[in-house]
Amino acid sequence: MTMRSFGDIPSGCRQRLLAHYGLGVQGWLDTAPDLLATAAQRWKLSLRGYVDSGHASVIAVATDLDERPLVLKAWADPDRYHHEVDALRLWAGGPTADVLEVADDLAVAALELVGGRPGGADRPPRETQMVAAALQGLHIVGRRRNLPNRFPRLAGYLHGEILPRIRRRAHALDVGRWSPLIDATLPSLADLEEDPGRTTVLHADLYRENVPFDWLARPRLIDPLPMLGDPAFDWAFWTVYYDLGHGTSGRLTAASRVSRIPVPVLARWCRLLALDGLLFYAETGDPRAPRMTEVLSDLSASTRRSGT
Numbered sequence: 001m002t003m004r005s006f007g008d009i010p011s012g013c014r015q016r017l018l019a020h021y022g023l024g025v026q027g028w029l030d031t032a033p034d035l036l037a038t039a040a041q042r043w044k045l046s047l048r049g050y051v052d053s054g055h056a057s058v059i060a061v062a063t064d065l066d067e068r069p070l071v072l073k074a075w076a077d078p079d080r081y082h083h084e085v086d087a088l089r090l091w092a093g094g095p096t097a098d099v100l101e102v103a104d105d106l107a108v109a110a111l112e113l114v115g116g117r118p119g120g121a122d123r124p125p126r127e128t129q130m131v132a133a134a135l136q137g138l139h140i141v142g143r144r145r146n147l148p149n150r151f152p153r154l155a156g157y158l159h160g161e162i163l164p165r166i167r168r169r170a171h172a173l174d175v176g177r178w179s180p181l182i183d184a185t186l187p188s189l190a191d192l193e194e195d196p197g198r199t200t201v202l203h204a205d206l207y208r209e210n211v212p213f214d215w216l217a218r219p220r221l222i223d224p225l226p227m228l229g230d231p232a233f234d235w236a237f238w239t240v241y242y243d244l245g246h247g248t249s250g251r252l253t254a255a256s257r258v259s260r261i262p263v264p265v266l267a268r269w270c271r272l273l274a275l276d277g278l279l280f281y282a283e284t285g286d287p288r289a290p291r292m293t294e295v296l297s298d299l300s301a302s303t304r305r306s307g308t
Contacts, residue, residue, distance in 0.1 A: 010052040039108040081107040087226035095134035120212025142201035154229025169279035194230035206238040236269035245291040
């Protein structure tokens with residue numbers, strides 16, 4: 001295989017990375033095929049094709065000398081590469097994908113292809129319960145091992161990014177009919193704090209596409225944005241975003257039962273993330289805004305019923 005024989009990255013992938021990182025990533029995008037080809041040559045892999053997914057990396061499927069399929073992933077941000085690989089290694093033996101090879105000079109890694117195909121194997125009927133158990137296992141593994149200081153802190157993300165952008169957008173945007181819901185939600189977030197006794201390594205990006213299933217119908221959590229912090233954040237993210245607008249109350253119940261964090265505590269974190277998402281969707285004209293409004297409204301109504 002020649003160094004340039006793999007071809008350009010998919011246009012959808014290119015557009016997502018440009019939207020995420022800005023025009024400054026253009027030069028890296030032009031070199032990404034060479035980075036993947038260099039890593040494949042180094043590890044004696046055969047590149048099979050791109051996977052048009054993700055917002056911060058370029059992903060391809062490859063096979064090793066035994067024709068075993070795996071994932072080659074190139075990160076535009078070296079820090080994000082190090083954080084993700086370090087987290088997956090920390091969680092080794094848990095419900096994640098195995099790290100097979102790394103190239104720090106390229107910011108490229110070879111990872112297990114869960115289920116032998118992009119997206120993983122078929123999902124089982126008891127998906128919610130199984131993913132909840134896997135997430136709890138991930139948090140337990142993180143607490144039992146030495147927590148590395150190299151990961152970002154949830155506190156910094158919460159007070160340095162989430163809350164400031166919520167306030168900025170709530171003040172600047174014309175949200176129309178959603179204004180009463182947003183105004184009613186904002187005061188409850190002012191004193192939101194973590195419980196330091198629960199601190200662990202968080203996944204922090206628990207969309208459904210980041211939880212494929214393997215051939216044994218086990219969930220495997222991939223593509224983390226690891227942080228150190230309160231697992232209530234992970235449970236809330238999973239509750240709100242895993243399948244937006246579908247099964248929210250069931251996930252909230254399962255999250256509380258498995259984590260043993262009370263529903264009122266989790267619900268406050270859920271409202272934080274739902275409000276942040278709604279304001280982002282409103283600012284960008286995302287068609288998911290009405291769906292997120294329903295999620296936030298339902299969370300607020302359930303909180304009023306419980307008296308919190």
